[in-house]
């Protein structure tokens with residue numbers, strides 16, 4: 001648990017030999033020592049004017065005290081009073097005087113206090129008192145794992161002089177009490193009225209409400225204007241009522257669950273998953289826009305989404321230097337924080353270029369249980385928050401039954417975030433009054449814990465008594481507070497039965513910037529061609545090397561061909577098609593964000609969106625040099641994670657419908673690590689929460705003999721999740737199609753995620769090129785006709801993606817002229833009308849084949865079969881492709897080739913031939 005101590009820290013000097021050595025050296029040559037040691041010995045000599053032996057003895061004792069100070073700062077939390085259920089240690093061997101070679105007899109000796117808050121010299125007794133007060137009461141902190149001395153000093157200077165207990169005005173005490181009352185009453189009221197209904201009560205953790213209020217206050221004081229929040233089920237309704245001021249009548253209405261005229265026709269979600277937004281007014285009258293991100297049941301999945309939303313909002317506000325105006329706030333459960341990998345992944349994003357949000361404040365509602373599982377069963381670490389040490393976040397532990405302490409650490413934590421732009425964690429140790437939900441019996445599994453809990457007065461009751469005892473509040477004042485809230489709740493409850501749904505705030509998906517968009521998907525969207533001159537401008541930027549820039553030779557070599565392709569109206573390959581889509585959008589004012597592993601160069605070395613100077617390693621991004629006033633191209637190599645990065649980019653896309661936001665998988669199959677984000681946000685958000693997104697996913701896909709994991713992007717999984725026009729799923733075969741699909745994503749008047757099976761070998765395939773003319777006119781085609789369109793074919797082969805080129809080559813090789821090949825470029829939404837039009841000339845074919853290179857249990861077959869049966873009612877539809885297989889592809893190149901040749905042959909050659 002203990003971290004390395006930095007060399008400059010006095011506490012390193014645990015050994016008295018070392019101090020003596022330093023002392024002798026100081027006597028010989030003071031300049032050879034650090035400032036810290038020099039000051040220390042100077043003060044020491046001045047005070048004691050010691051000689052020889054006495055000096056070293058004193059120095060040794062001083063070093064013991066330095067060690068003790070260090071130890072309390074480091075480990076004071078071991079004996080802190082953090083657990084309201086009382087499981088706290090009074091003493092710990094690592095913090096006993098004897099451990100440092102000190103004893104009772106030293107308590108009145110005077111020592112240098114170094115940087116300890118308070119006077120420069122003090123008795124050992126006084127020093128211990130400061131340390132115990134600061135680190136061992138209801139607040140403790142772990143921060144010595146932070147390497148940066150300036151940060152540690154800042155924290156010490158904030159905590160030690162006030163001993164972690166600031167003065168709190170009478171007014172503020174009353175406010176905290178009122179907030180606790182709000183929290184408690186909301187729960188007891190709903191408990192009484194809606195018995196047996198799940199609400200995931202906050203009871204036992206009510207201090208969360210004053211904690212969030214404090215967050216908003218400090219946010220307002222430090223210049224923030226917006227807060228993006230994410231939290232799970234526990235206490236969510238309470239937060240909505242008491243922080244977001246979601247009308248009680250609306251919340252109770254959801255409890256009633258009486259027929260809800262849903263304003264948008266989606267399937268909706270349970271009440272403790274829905275999002276909400278409102279304007280919070282601080283005690284000084286500052287308004288802060290706050291939004292709670294809708295989230296699925298999957299714990300912690302919302303974290304990266306919140307971060308992506310935050311960053312996009314920061315960009316919109318031009319808050320990209322300090323990132324202090326839009327703040328992310330994440331609230332976690334203890335079991336989930338320790339257990340879910342997405343927590344670690346999201347922490348890891350926190351300081352990365354392209355993903356940083358200036359630091360997140362994490363509040364862990366540590367009720368010391370996860371469903372029925374105890375901490376000892378759910379983590380290998382002392383605290384649920386230990387994982388946050390990896391990003392050197394300070395971790396404040398605080399007793400949830402001391403609301404003033406909670407409010408203090410939240411304030412300090414947020415000021416830390418605003419100062420250092422790093423993540424910070426508040427671990428609020430509390431308990432859970434009921435079972436996991438209100439219908440659950442916790443005594444089945446934690447009988448002893450629940451005996452304690454049953455007998456425990458609430459946080460509010462304890463605090464109220466405390467204030468009354470200290471004459472910080474009169475009895476009349478506390479009664480007034482209680483009565484006024486009770487009255488409000490009763491009033492709200494009365495209105496519920498008759499209230500039909502009020503304005504549905506979480507249905508505000510199409511408000512603000514979204515109001516210009518249609519809700520519905522449509523096929524007849526805008527033309528996406530671009531004037532030739534514009535293409536030329538982009539090509540010029542893509543092929544112009546700035547003066548003095550040392551471009552890699554191989555990269556440079558392809559530039560003339562790219563320029564020539566455009567200038568002479570030749571053909572563009574995949575990379576050029578993609579870059580032209582980006583570039584033309586940029587000059588039209590649409591920013592583009594591309595994020596993924598190795599996306600700057602491109603996994604397959606095809607993109608080279610960022611050039612690297614061979615001498616200086618400087619980066620040059622040609623797409624940012626097309627024309628004055630153009631929008632920015634933001635391309636980032638992401639960290640090696642799928643879930644958090646996809647979640648982040650998805651969150652980004654929720655805020656920026658007018659930016660092309662693309663997440664790219666290294667190989668399509670790796671996106672399965674982000675399945676939660678795909679299933680529970682990308683596919684379902686529209687249906688559950690009426691949230692749309694224009695995110696693009698690029699998923700390299702195609703059977704090229706690279707084995708089970710690099711062949712298949714699991715097209716079928718996306719197709720299975722398609723319904724109600726929720727997303728667009730494509731498998732493209734030409735650069736022009738890619739160009740139009742990407743541009744359509746912005747030019748269309750609706751937004752839906754776009755899932756693209758992206759190519760690998762097609763990146764360099766001679767045939768997979770598009771004439772420049774195809775970029776100037778036209779639009780995306782969901783279905784592509786046979787380029788050679790045979791007359792009256794006997795067979796119609798339908799296919800999608802790369803296998804088309806294999807079929808084309810196979811047909812040519814065999815000189816076949818009675819087989820037509822039609823491509824499905826977009827599976828979903830399926831453009832039936834266009835399909836009918838394209839296949840109309842081939843209606844005479846007697847043999848209809850669906851050909852795919854994927855195994856039969858994968859690929860497009862299962863999705864297409866019922867549609868084809870309907871589209872060709874009088875024909876059997878024949879499947880040609882690989883046999884069903886548990887693994888997506890063979891590991892053998894030789895077998896792959898055989899299989900590929902066989903499926904092409906079978907698709908093209910009549911079985912009777």
Ligand SMILES: Cc1ncc(C[n+]2csc(CCOP(=O)(O)OP(=O)(O)O)c2C)c(N)n1
Pocket residue numbers: 234297298299332333334335336337365367369370371432436
């Ligand atoms: C990824 C995931 N796994 C399992 C669950 C089921 N589940 C819901 S709440 C919960 C316990 C969470 O414990 P904790 O994080 O401590 O929060 P608490 O409920 O105690 O507030 C579990 C296991 C879930 N929602 N998400």
